[in-house]
Each structure stands twice: as structure tokens, then as C-alpha cells.
Amino acid sequence: MERSAWPKSLSSSRKREIQELCGQNPKKLRDAFDAHSQTGDDPRQPLFAGDRIVRVLGSFSSNTQSLSSGAESYEGFQVPSNAFVSSEISEGSESIRSPVESVKTPVRGLQRSPVSILCEQSLLETATAIHEGRVDVASEILRRLSAVPNPMRTSKQKLMGYMLSALKSRVSPVDYPPPVAELFTEEHVLSVRSLYDLSPCFKLAFMAANNAILEATSEQPSTNKLHVIDFDIGWEGQYDNLLVALSMLQARNQSTLKITTLADSINDVERLRMLGDRLSLLAADTRVRLVFNIVSQKLSELSRDSLGCEPDEVLAVNLAFKLYRMPDESVSAENTRDELLRCVKALAPQVVTLVEQEMDGNTAPFPMRVEEALAYYGALLESFEYTMPWESSERARTEEGLSRKLGNSVACEGRDRVERCKVFGKWRARMGMAGFELKPLGRHVPDSVMASLHCLAWNSDPIFNVKEENGGFCFGWRSRTLIIASAWC
Numbered sequence: 001m002e003r004s005a006w007p008k009s010l011s012s013s014r015k016r017e018i019q020e021l022c023g024q025n026p027k028k029l030r031d032a033f034d035a036h037s038q039t040g041d042d043p044r045q046p047l048f049a050g051d052r053i054v055r056v057l058g059s060f061s062s063n064t065q066s067l068s069s070g071a072e073s074y075e076g077f078q079v080p081s082n083a084f085v086s087s088e089i090s091e092g093s094e095s096i097r098s099p100v101e102s103v104k105t106p107v108r109g110l111q112r113s114p115v116s117i118l119c120e121q122s123l124l125e126t127a128t129a130i131h132e133g134r135v136d137v138a139s140e141i142l143r144r145l146s147a148v149p150n151p152m153r154t155s156k157q158k159l160m161g162y163m164l165s166a167l168k169s170r171v172s173p174v175d176y177p178p179p180v181a182e183l184f185t186e187e188h189v190l191s192v193r194s195l196y197d198l199s200p201c202f203k204l205a206f207m208a209a210n211n212a213i214l215e216a217t218s219e220q221p222s223t224n225k226l227h228v229i230d231f232d233i234g235w236e237g238q239y240d241n242l243l244v245a246l247s248m249l250q251a252r253n254q255s256t257l258k259i260t261t262l263a264d265s266i267n268d269v270e271r272l273r274m275l276g277d278r279l280s281l282l283a284a285d286t287r288v289r290l291v292f293n294i295v296s297q298k299l300s301e302l303s304r305d306s307l308g309c310e311p312d313e314v315l316a317v318n319l320a321f322k323l324y325r326m327p328d329e330s331v332s333a334e335n336t337r338d339e340l341l342r343c344v345k346a347l348a349p350q351v352v353t354l355v356e357q358e359m360d361g362n363t364a365p366f367p368m369r370v371e372e373a374l375a376y377y378g379a380l381l382e383s384f385e386y387t388m389p390w391e392s393s394e395r396a397r398t399e400e401g402l403s404r405k406l407g408n409s410v411a412c413e414g415r416d417r418v419e420r421c422k423v424f425g426k427w428r429a430r431m432g433m434a435g436f437e438l439k440p441l442g443r444h445v446p447d448s449v450m451a452s453l454h455c456l457a458w459n460s461d462p463i464f465n466v467k468e469e470n471g472g473f474c475f476g477w478r479s480r481t482l483i484i485a486s487a488w489c
Contacts, residue, residue, distance in 0.1 A: 116156050127370035155381035162403040169411035178411035179404040183418050191401025194394045196235035201475040201482045206238040208473045208485035209353035213316045216351035225313035227258040232322045247286035258291040299343050317344050320355040324421045341434035352488040358481045359421040361409050377406050379480040424472050424484045436488040438471040
């Protein structure tokens with residue numbers, strides 16, 4: 001029987017990637033796989049996908065330029081010529097190891113090096129082994145990947161390093177403690193704030209939420225009072241922009257902006273008090289009357305009265321990057337996520353703004369979560385190459401924060417897993433179950449967001465994309481949507 005030219009464990013997407021990266025005629029590449037299948041393999045010791053890829057790519061190593069199809073590609077791990085990489089380990093016998101020639105290519109571009117694809121494939125196979133309970137196999141793959149030098153210079157190298165650390169924590173949490181408590185430190189708060197400040201996708205999503213709030217005020221021209229309840233002010237710049245926008249919209253009567261926010265701790269109260277003082281100075285300059293309230297109450301105690309809601313004001317609730325960090329029924333019967341949504345619904349706001357990362361990282365099977373994390377954080381880290389200077393301390397802080405977020409989403413389960421992102425379709429279902437209806441973003445929101453994009457330095461580059469889809473406003477990098485903002489009532 002004729003053997004398959006492609007390894008059975010190699011997905012169709014991987015086949016296409018290899019074809020594109022190698023720049024070879026597909027038939028020639030298949031013939032190469034077939035030749036290695038028929039002449040070099042011990043039937044008692046079959047090659048796994050990664051080993052087969054290494055052998056075939058090695059046959060083209062005399063012409064490294066052909067591996068990049070004449071285009072620039074991301075540089076993967078720096079693999080020395082005497083290193084061995086195996087994508088999986090055969091149980092009960094010694095695995096086959098293949099030498100890999102170091103492939104050096106330019107840093108920037110659309111494509112990835114063959115070595116980085118191999119490393120990513122190995123990480124995914126590690127996730128599968130963990131999911132199937134083959135911890136010894138996973139540990140051996142991680143041990144061999146750890147022996148490969150990684151200078152952590154490019155976004156791809158950093159992504160592989162972060163994921164390698166996360167999987168180590170998953171397999172050996174005692175030796176490699178996963179990031180849990182670190183997500184609640186001041187250092188992490190600052191790193192997330194840097195992400196919101198420096199990433200156009202996050203910044204524009206906050207602006208879209210503001211525009212939806214302003215649209216709600218225009219629907220009630222009889223009042224000039226706006227009350228925003230924010231359960232977790234993540235980006236202080238959101239309210240800088242809202243104050244400026246209100247000052248431009250107010251007519252003869254002075255606008256009033258009331259912001260009510262909830263504090264979780266004493267340190268949080270102090271941070272919010274400082275924010276309120278700073279916003280008061282800005283409000284004076286913009287001639288907007290500001291009322292800033294800090295509330296420390298349990299969700300069960302919140303009501304329109306306790307939050308100071310008045311009948312003659314437009315009430316908005318801002319849920320920007322709040323819900324994904326709250327446990328749902330998959331974690332605890334308490335389900336604080338749905339409790340918050342019920343509380344918000346009882347307040348009867350004119351608009352609820354929801355801003356979340358577009359990543360399926362909550363209840364998906366573990367291998368899918370790892371693959372999703374690689375794709376999402378890979379796109380986000382790559383975008384930093386265009387928006388943040390290499391030597392920037394803010395970029396370093398942001399990337400450290402992303403490494404903790406990725407590590408928590410992959411290495412932790414139960415209450416320890418704080419990072420529980422969902423895709424927009426699942427948020428739509430959750431909001432619908434809580435009694436909310438999707439609210440059109442308004443005729444002015446798309447134009448306002450596009451105008452904001454043109455004010456940024458990357459407006460002429462199509463690698464950042466903004467689009468409306470399924471009732472949400474999507475912000476992404478290349479073909480990957482990273483953030484979706486939506487409005488509800």
C-alpha cells in the first residue's frame with residue numbers, strides 16, 4: 001500500500017503554511033515527504049509531524065533563501081546546527097531526533113520561519129499530550145524545547161517563550177509557579193494601563209464605548225446630565241476623552257458628568273481618589289461640571305438609590321474589560337458574572353457598553369485554548385513591532401503584563417484562572433440571557449471612530465482594521481480581530 005505523502009498528524013493549515021514558507025512546488029514538496037516516508041523511516045518507529053517536517057525542510061537547507069519564498073519572515077528560535085528538536089516522544093521507546101539547520105531571516109514581514117512553525121507545532125502537541133493525560137510525553141517535549149536557545153528578540157520568539165513558560169507551569173506548578181497573585185499587583189495594573197495607552201485597538205475600543213454613551217445622551221436632548229457607572233475603571237484616558245467630547249457638545253447650558261465607580265480595596269480607593277482629583281482639574285478647563293463618587297459595596301447591596309441615580313439624568317454603565325475576569329457557572333455556583341449583569345439590568349440604564357477581547361479562552365478544550373492564545377497574543381505582540389519602539393520601557397512593561405495574562409490563561413484552572421475571555425457570539429448569548437438587547441451603535445459612532453483612527457499615526461496602514469460586524473465594532477490587526485465594542489439596553 002502506498003504511504004501517505006503527508007504525516008497523518010499534520011493539519012491541512014500546517015500543510016499550506018509549509019508550502020507557502022518553502023516556496024516550493026506543492027508536488028515537489030509532497031514528493032519530498034513521500035521520499036522520506038519510503039526510504040528513511042523505521043516502521044517500528046514512525047516519525048511524528050514535527051520530525052518529518054524537519055527532515056524534509058533539511059533537504060532544502062542548501063538554499064535557505066528558498067525557505068522564505070523571496071519574502072521577509074519572522075525569525076523563530078535560534079536553533080544551533082547540532083540541536084535536536086522532536087515534536088513528540090514515542091512512549092516506551094527512544095524517539096527519533098533530527099538535526100535542524102539554523103534559519104536566519106529578516107525580522108519583519110508576514111511569514112514565519114520553518115523553525116518557528118516547528119516550535120509552535122511542538123507546543124500544540126504538548127497541549128494535546130497534557131489534555132490526554134500523557135504528562136511524561138509533555139514533559140519530554142518541553143525539556144527539549146527548553147534546550148533550544150531563544151534570544152527573545154522578536155515578537156515570535158517572545159510568544160514562544162511565554163507559551164513555553166506557561167506550559168511548564170501547567171505540567172510542574174511547584175517548580176514553575178503559575179501567575180495568579182501577580183495579576184492583582186500594582187505592577188500588573190500598570191502594565192495593563194500601558195497596553196490600553198499604547199495599543200490602537202484597545203484605545204479605539206474605549207473611544208467607541210464613549211461614542212455609544214454620547215449617542216445615548218443625544219437621544220434625550222431635554223437633559224444635560226450624564227451619569228456613568230463604571231465597575232472597574234481600567235483606562236483613565238477614557239474619561240479624559242469623554243470630558244473633552246462633552247465640552248464640545250454642550251450648548252449654552254453647562255453639562256454635568258457624574259462618574260460612579262466601585263472600589264475593591266483601600267489601595268483601590270486611593271488610586272480612584274487621585275483619578276477623581278485629576279479629572280476635576282480637567283473638568284474645570286473644559287467647563288464641564290464633574291461629580292466623582294467612589295462606592296464600596298457588595299453587588300447585592302447596589303441599587304439606583306445607593307449609586308445616586310437621579311430620574312433626570314442619562315444613565316450609562318460601562319463594562320470595559322470587566323466581565324471576562326469574573327467567574328461564571330463553570331467556576332462557581334455563585335456565578336458573580338451573571339450576578340453583576342442582573343444588578344446592571346435592575347438599574348435600567350439607557351445604555352450599557354461592553355468591550356472585550358475577541359478570544360475563545362473560557363471553556364474551550366485545553367488544546368484549543370492554547371492554539372487560540374498563540375494566535376491572539378501572536379497578533380497582538382506582532383502589532384507592537386509597528387507601534388512601540390524596541391527600547392521603550394513601556395513596551396517592556398506591556399509585554400511582561402501580556403506574559404502574565406497568557407500564563408494565567410494556559411497554566412491555571414478553577415478560581416486561579418482569572419483570564420477567561422470569550423468571543424462576541426458567546427457574549428451576545430450571555431447578554432441576551434440577562435435580558436439585554438443589542439443596541440445599534442448609532443449613526444455617528446462609525447464616523448467618530450474612523451476619525452479617531454485617522455488622528456493616530458497608523459491611519460494609512462491597512463494592517464490595522466476597523467469594521468462593523470454582527471452588531472459590534474471590531475478592531476484588529478491584519479486579519480485577526482482583537483477587540484469588539486458593543487452597546488446594549
